[in-house]
Amino acid sequence: MSMSVSMPLGGVQVGSYDSYPQAQAAVDHLSDEKFAVENVTIIGSDLRMVERVTGRLTWGRAIAAGAAGGIWWGLFVGLLLGIFAPSGTSWVSSVLTGLLFGLVFGALFGAMGYAATRGKRDFTSTSQITASRYDVMCDPSRAEEARAILARWSLRN
Incomplete structure (x- = not known):
């Protein structure tokens, strides 16, 4: 039986951020630096x-919301x-009938x-699903390069 060490989903961590926009900006910076971003994964934790x-849902709101959705389907x-339709007036009546139904x-x-x-x-x-932390993960063979790029970036910001 062979034993192997399994790698975490997405590779190894190269950065950790408090919000998704920060993690997205980090990956965008990697892309701007011509890093192969197809080796990168953003994983939300917790x-x-x-x-x-x-708002409050009442009979009136429920019926109005249903009617509004129905109007779109009827228009379609x-x-x-x-x-x-064979003529212009038939076209108008088809649309109006669809709207009414x-x-x-x-x-x-x-x-x-x-x-x-x-x-x-x-x-x-x-x-909405939110995470407490967003980790930027990378393929282990490229992780050191990604860490170096992100370290320089974080010093500038």
């Missing part, structure tokens, strides 16, 4: 999900059907979706 509540379908069905599906939650989630929110 991940957490942050959900920001953006109406325009597709309008392509095959999209609005009605979108509002209906918005209401059904809200009713399905039974009041368990009466708010809207956005979610």
